Amino acid sequence: MSSQSLGLAAARRLDRRRFLLSWFALPSSALAALLVGAVMLAALGTNPLTGYRALLSGAFGGSYALGSTAVKAVPLLLVGVGICIAFRANVFNIGGEGQIAMGGLAGAATALALPGLPGPVLIFLVLVAGAVAGGFWGAIPGAFKAYFSVNEILSTIMLNLVAVQLMNYLLAGPMVDRSSGSVGGLIPQTRLLPKQSWLPILVSGTQLHLGVVIAVLVAIGVYVLLWRTSFGFRVRAVGLSREAATYAGIPVRRTITLAMTLSGAMCGLAGSMLVFGSISHRMVTDGSLTGFTGSAGFNGIVVALFGALNPLWTILSAFIFAGLLVGGSAMQVATNVPADLIVALNGLVVVFVVSLEYVRRRARTFDVADRHRTPRSGVTAPEPASADADAGEGPT
Amino acid sequence: MSQFFTSAILTTTVAAGIQLAAPFLLAALGETMGQRSGVINLGVDGIMLLGAFGAYYTALHTHSLLLAALAGCGVGALLGLVTAVVSVSLKAEQGISGIGVYLFALGFSDLLFLKLVGTPLPINQLPAVKIPLLDRIPTVNGMFFEHSVLVYLAFVLVPVVAFVLNRTTYGLNIRAVGENPAAADSLGVSVTLIRYSTVIVGSTLAGLAGATLLIETGIFQENLTQSAGFIAVALVYFGAWRPVGVMAGALLYGLTEAVILSWKGLGIIPLSLSDLASTAPAVITVLALLTTARRFRQPAALGRPYERGG
Numbered sequence: 001m002s003s004q005s006l007g008l009a010a011a012r013r014l015d016r017r018r019f020l021l022s023w024f025a026l027p028s029s030a031l032a033a034l035l036v037g038a039v040m041l042a043a044l045g046t047n048p049l050t051g052y053r054a055l056l057s058g059a060f061g062g063s064y065a066l067g068s069t070a071v072k073a074v075p076l077l078l079v080g081v082g083i084c085i086a087f088r089a090n091v092f093n094i095g096g097e098g099q100i101a102m103g104g105l106a107g108a109a110t111a112l113a114l115p116g117l118p119g120p121v122l123i124f125l126v127l128v129a130g131a132v133a134g135g136f137w138g139a140i141p142g143a144f145k146a147y148f149s150v151n152e153i154l155s156t157i158m159l160n161l162v163a164v165q166l167m168n169y170l171l172a173g174p175m176v177d178r179s180s181g182s183v184g185g186l187i188p189q190t191r192l193l194p195k196q197s198w199l200p201i202l203v204s205g206t207q208l209h210l211g212v213v214i215a216v217l218v219a220i221g222v223y224v225l226l227w228r229t230s231f232g233f234r235v236r237a238v239g240l241s242r243e244a245a246t247y248a249g250i251p252v253r254r255t256i257t258l259a260m261t262l263s264g265a266m267c268g269l270a271g272s273m274l275v276f277g278s279i280s281h282r283m284v285t286d287g288s289l290t291g292f293t294g295s296a297g298f299n300g301i302v303v304a305l306f307g308a309l310n311p312l313w314t315i316l317s318a319f320i321f322a323g324l325l326v327g328g329s330a331m332q333v334a335t336n337v338p339a340d341l342i343v344a345l346n347g348l349v350v351v352f353v354v355s356l357e358y359v360r361r362r363a364r365t366f367d368v369a370d371r372h373r374t375p376r377s378g379v380t381a382p383e384p385a386s387a388d389a390d391a392g393e394g395p396t
Numbered sequence: 397m398s399q400f401f402t403s404a405i406l407t408t409t410v411a412a413g414i415q416l417a418a419p420f421l422l423a424a425l426g427e428t429m430g431q432r433s434g435v436i437n438l439g440v441d442g443i444m445l446l447g448a449f450g451a452y453y454t455a456l457h458t459h460s461l462l463l464a465a466l467a468g469c470g471v472g473a474l475l476g477l478v479t480a481v482v483s484v485s486l487k488a489e490q491g492i493s494g495i496g497v498y499l500f501a502l503g504f505s506d507l508l509f510l511k512l513v514g515t516p517l518p519i520n521q522l523p524a525v526k527i528p529l530l531d532r533i534p535t536v537n538g539m540f541f542e543h544s545v546l547v548y549l550a551f552v553l554v555p556v557v558a559f560v561l562n563r564t565t566y567g568l569n570i571r572a573v574g575e576n577p578a579a580a581d582s583l584g585v586s587v588t589l590i591r592y593s594t595v596i597v598g599s600t601l602a603g604l605a606g607a608t609l610l611i612e613t614g615i616f617q618e619n620l621t622q623s624a625g626f627i628a629v630a631l632v633y634f635g636a637w638r639p640v641g642v643m644a645g646a647l648l649y650g651l652t653e654a655v656i657l658s659w660k661g662l663g664i665i666p667l668s669l670s671d672l673a674s675t676a677p678a679v680i681t682v683l684a685l686l687t688t689a690r691r692f693r694q695p696a697a698l699g700r701p702y703e704r705g706g
Contacts, residue, residue, distance in 0.1 A: 040507075044511055092491045092492070094495065144682075144685075144686060144689075148686050148689050148690060149689045149690055150682075150685045150686055150689045151633055151685070151689070153438065153491055153629075154626070154629060154630040154633060154685060155682055155685060157623060157626040157627075157630070158627075158630060158678045158679075158681050158682045158685075159678075159682070160623070161623060161627075161675070161677075161678035162675045162678045162679060162682075165671045165672065165674045165675040165678075166671075166672070166675065168671040169669070169671035169672045172668075172671065173668050173669075173671075288619070290619070295499075298495065298498075298499055299499075301492070301495060302499070305492065337507075337511075338506065338507050338510045338511065340502075340503040340504070340506040340507040340510070341503065341507055342503065343499055343500075343502055343503025343506075344499070344500050344501075344502075344503030344504040344507060345500075345503070346499050346500075346503070347442075347495075347496045347497065347498065347499030347500025347501070347502070347503060347504075348496070348500050349496070350492060350493065350495060350496025350499060351482055351488075351493055351496035351497060351500065353496075354482070354486075354488035354489050354492050354493045354496065355482050355486040355488050355493070357488060357489065358486045358487045358488065359486075
């Protein structure tokens with residue numbers, strides 16, 4: 001028992017070292033991406049300083065900008081938190097886009113079916129409906145992975161393709177607003193959702209709505225779930241080593257399925273909030289998933305990685321990346337550089353973060369090697385490969 | 397339904413299916429090379445997008461489709477090098493780094509498109525080449541032997557890749573590195589070199605796949621590929637890492653898509669259900685993965701970076 005507690009102490013010290021390393025790795029990834037962005041801006045004939053200044057003031061300058069950024073952060077945060085759950089179990093949920101759409105559809109359908117309910121009840125119901133639908137859309141690839149060994153990256157991508165067509169079908173057919181006929185036929189959108197189902201605005205004069213508070217509370221809840229409950233322990237154990245978890249009697253398959261279900265539920269909740277926190281207060285499709293989600297399903301992955309796969313850090317990370325996205329649109333107006341630049345930079349952040357991971361791993365290997373030399377009997381330093389999942393780590 | 401089973405409609409449908417399958421096939425063959433050596437490249441869709449843009453830009457300025465296809469290959473090779481550095485040398489988590497490459501290319505291709513192309517004009521069509529003698533066979537000629545060079549190339553590459561993988565020393569090394577890199581390393585095979593080469597060749601094919609898709613479409617647009625690259629990766633799993641299996645998957649996908657397009661055109665599928673019907677290829681792929689996933693074993697070192705003594 002004593003050797004175990006000594007091992008724990010050592011692991012904790014290692015954790016602190018890695019924590020510092022992650023502090024260094026993540027900001028430098030972002031900085032590197034911004035530098036590449038500056039080069040791109042310069043190549044496009046825009047002064048990078050002018051561009052980034054427009055970006056910053058568009059994202060964080062004034063209460064309206066801050067409100068927009070906070071609202072933009074809601075889907076990113078929820079998807080990011082969902083990604084945290086899945087990645088901790090060592091499953092990759094690339095299906096956020098589809099799960100968001102399913103959540104939005106279920107939420108909208110619920111509100112359209114029960115227009116007479118009082119506000120608080122209806123809002124609660126549409127959010128639950130979104131989470132259930134997203135969870136269902138996540139449970140499918142989760143179960144396929146757990147019970148049939150289907151690669152979840154592929155099945156989630158395929159389900160995205162299914163979801164977009166389903167959304168187009170429902171919004172142009174069964175759920176379409178028949179009153180807004182135009183020359184070219186009906187617009188693929190729902191009718192105006194019941195007013196009491198709109199997410200209430202918290203600060204007048206901004207877009208800041210109730211969803212921001214709910215999303216932050218959910219993120220805190222997921223943190224507690226992952227680190228303070230036995231379910232969270234099982235998820236992380238499965239993510240660290242499926243074999244060891246099996247040996248310890250953890251129901252690995254059920255845990256994987258549940259982790260993906262929860263991950264999908266977070267995305268579905270995000271979808272519901274996208275509909276009921278939108279300015280138009282309808283669900284509209286332009287025929288693509290991105291048109292509805294704003295690529296939150298993919299950007300949420302960036303946010304989660306940048307939040308070190310920890311739901312609490314993901315709150316900050318979501319706010320930063322939402323700022324980039326909101327500011328990107330402002331930059332487009334000011335400098336005529338398409339906001340696509342931000343999407344490209346997000347991709348670079350991902351590449352840099354996972355590449356720097358290796359540098360950190362090597363730093364840790366040396367650390368372990370050092371401690372092998374110090375004469376402290378009874379403490380076996382953890383193998384670098386097996387000590388791979390703490391707050392600063394991605395799944396390996 | 398009866399109007400579908402006329403020889404003219406069947407011929408055009410099958411021909412369209414083969415044409416639609418070509419970009420998937422090119423990308424999936426490239427991915428097969430990489431995965432047999434143990435590297436998952438999930439950035440295929442992004443590489444296809446940037447390859448397609450490179451091809452479009454070249455075609456607009458040179459009016460040469462050959463140069464356009466080569467530009468697609470060049471862009472692919474360059475991104476392949478980047479992917480190899482990240483996945484092989486920096487030993488990044490391949491599932492995530494690929495998504496990063498995809499996001500980068502998704503944004504960057506549209507950025508370039510908006511900034512460099514003023515008014516998007518369609519480019520020339522690639523003429524169909526009839527194969528002598530074979531094009532005289534009735535009925536079948538229209539299906540199989542009146543395609544563009546790029547479509548033939550995609551299908552010719554199937555036996556070529558199969559031969560390289562199964563009958564050459566290089567192929568043996570690829571498979572060894574994908575199954576047991578430590579053993580291959582101990583025998584003097586450079587794991588790094590083999591993986592760099594397969595990733596770069598595979599990405600070159602992905603770039604060509606993007607160019608092919610562009611030339612078939614005739615014009616670039618945001619997110620031109622619509623996840624075609626991800627489907628290509630799925631087809632590699634579907635085809636159990638064998639070129640012929642991959643070809644079968646690509647044909648199944650292309651033909652399903654063509655049949656649905658044809659049925660929509662004929663009114664067999666009513667307009668109101670056309671979006672729902674478009675889910676069929678993806679649903680079929682998922683179901684196919686479901687049935688094949690347990691049956692075939694993936695390369696043992698797939699997705700695992702190699703570290704000496706690790």
